[in-house]
Amino acid sequence: MATHCKDYDFLEIEPHWQTFWDTNRSFRTTDDTSRPKYYVLDMFPYPSGAGLHLGHCENYAITDILARFQRAQGKNVLYPIGWDAFGLPTENYAVKTGRHPREVTVENVATFRRQLKAIGVSYDFGREIDTTDPRYFRWTQWIWLQLFKKGLAYVEEKPVWWCPALGTVLANEEVIDGVSEVGKHPVERRPLRQWVLRITAYAERLLADLKLVDWPDSTKRMQEAWIGRSEGAELLFKLEHPHLGELKVFTTRPDTVFGVTFMVIAPEHPLADALTTPAQREAVAAYRKQASAKSDLERTDLAKGEKTGVWSGSFAINPANGNRIPVWIADYVIMGYGTGAIMAVPAHDERDYAFAQKFNIPVVQVIEPDHSEGRNGSGNSKLPYTGDGCLVHSEGYSGLPWEEAKKKITADLAAQGRGKATVNYKLRDWLFSRQRYWGEPFPIVWVNPEDYAAATAHAASAGVSLPLPADAVTCVIDGRTRYALPVPEHSLPLQLPEVTSYQPTGTGESPLAAITDWVDIWYDAATGHAAPASGAKPADHYVLARRETNTMPQWAGSCWYYLRYLDPKNDDAIAAPGLIKYWAGPDIYVGGAEHAVLHLLYARFWHKVLFDIGVVPTPEPFAKLFHQGIILGEDGEKMSKSRGNVANPDDIIRSHGTDTLRLYLMFLGPLEAMKPWNPSGIEGVHRFLQKVWRECIGREGEPNPKVVQDPSADSAELLKLLHETIKKVGDDIEGLRFNTAISQMMIFVNALQKSERASLATVLSFLQLLAPFAPHIAEELWARLGGDDSIQSTPWPKFDPAKLVASEQKIIVQVNGKKRAELSVAVGSNQDLVLQLAQAHADSAPFLAGKTVKRVVFVPGKILNIVVE
């Protein structure tokens, strides 16, 4: 079964074993639910045309090592791969070349699959999934319908980030510093009809359940910061002219309400017009126009500079003391957060202070530091002051610590109906539609109100239960109200129509909008059947409908793919309930920290919805998460074509073999650290594998005669080292410290090389330790030395704790904390004995001569520290 090469010819050995694994389907996962399971998952790759890069190799080497190790532990291992294949780059490429995105996708996937096999990863390719496969996205659409049914999806005409270059809108989080995250194109605000998912309804659980998962702390904190919970109060300020009603503000500091000297509303605030007095109309109009024209980039830049704003001409009444305070309009208050209006307390807020300074607005101190020297209740601290303290100038509350006052004032205002304690989140609802072709179509048609009633009644009478929300989702299209009618679940998938052009329409609508026969239809709500509206009405119960032309964003398919691997060919459910229960979630999820917020937050949201409707048994999808650090170029900079510092895996596989590449990637440093690629260092691990080969194989390709059958051939030291190595490699794999596991194997092989003889059993055990890291050479040598079966199906070696115990141990002698001598003593030697030896030892004795011993610290088996004089 092995090859016959005399030297370590990795170019022959590696493809040989890859073919062996492929034809034997060595890594097929069975659904043997009686065995303990281990599910190891990589973050979903996007099959780009560029193929695999070193970052992929690092990611997949980590998970492959874990998968192979866990198989050797006797676990039933699920280690799958698939393709997150919808998305903009493919579509843009298709637009440019005039080819169908599907064709491009198939090609890219083939490249990825070939490259993955070439790095020797042990995926079960029989479970491959592809988000663009109708059998897959059928269930993406199904899950989306469940969200729709639960009232978590709605449509809004809202100003969104429109990117002319990409021809699509982008979610807030896809816009960085005023340019698109993908391609860095400028973006602008444009009002468009959008699907939005109510992720904010899950904000509290998304925050609280972070304590259930074993994730890097930094990632948890980033999610916390993104959700941005803050406790405070909504307070109602009456407006001076009663017909204008009230102004609702959100504040985290209701204790400072006596210090309010002005109010600010966002330029887009709905009351902005009504509050503007005739005298101010011109100034306000000019300011609002100017504010709306600002890009995000300008706003960010300006944030560091001057505040801008304009007085509306109106006044509000402070509910705490009845003061009359001016209402300003300024863009440092944003409509998207809180209520879009604030009570400004310049004495205790940096931004309000800067604004008050610029527009000569009075500043009233109401909090005084606890320990200020001049504390006398007069309030004359340096302002703005944002720290702890007690209230001043706050009738009825002065002297109270601010936290106490916060509760009391909130309660008192609430009692008068002037406010209530609330919680606010930075998290926004999730903009979930794109105006592109290459994405999942929404399983929705739009109908008029009468047809909605008729269609739902027809479906009900036909015995079809449509996934209807409690409150119908509506929108206005061309000035007419339309109702969102979901297609029946049994009619899924709703496929993409074939089109001749994928060009964005430029109007903000998707290319789908131009496929008239697909979009404008006669529609049967019970079956989902459609016929072009240009033709005759097929039957009485058909209604005139317009299909939703937006498509889903790329996040959709990656929100639940980890569930599909459990049962990838199931046409009755996203996966069989028994399998979902058995496999639960991934035992470990490995991928880059760049997905710390978005992908992980979105997937958690969908998972919680599935949990709520009883599809999954766990509240969290990813119990344990690990981020591998990125591999930088030789120059310590991010690898990029433009920098010319890209190392190509294919080249390295050709020159050194994939075993060397994998081993070296793991040896570079801690897996989670960001580390530069050093091309000369690879020689070291390559030499290590060459050495392993020579220890096993002689000059003519025969087994090395130094490896003998006699199990007692090993020296005591070698045997001890073997057992230490078994222990350390096992511990280090479980602790994801692969670099030190490899060091230990190098130490072992260095010792093996110096041994004149070694037992076959010892060498085979070592090869098993090496197998997860360098599987091809391990298989080859295992077969050549006569190991049974495949090394992959052999149980992991056990270490014998008795063999780890030495009879002698080294004790370091310190005098006043400085190392002076080394002693070798019998295990269990006591302090008196060791002290005597130390006093007699030539290296340490001179430092003790003529000194008084003040203290002796003895750590058995480690150290003796003698403190003198």
Place this chain on the structure above:
RNA sequence: GCCCGGGUGGUGGAAUGGUAGACACCAGGGACUUAAAAUCCCUUGGCUGCAAAGCCGUGCGGGUUCGAGUCCCGCCCCGGGCACCA
């Protein structure tokens, strides 16, 4: 500005509060060879010294401890994330 990481030889990096620099790379010297490659052996943190050995040394300054790369306080620098979030 705020929140996280991280600063150890020429380089990548090791080190449950207990020998700092494991394991490698690079460099230098030697063996084998007609020669080279490959391989093997030796040296390899700095300073002083013929040597034995000694002193210094984990970004900087303090502290705790018998003992600090590791713990605490205050800084500096680098990387990542967030940012007018009321």
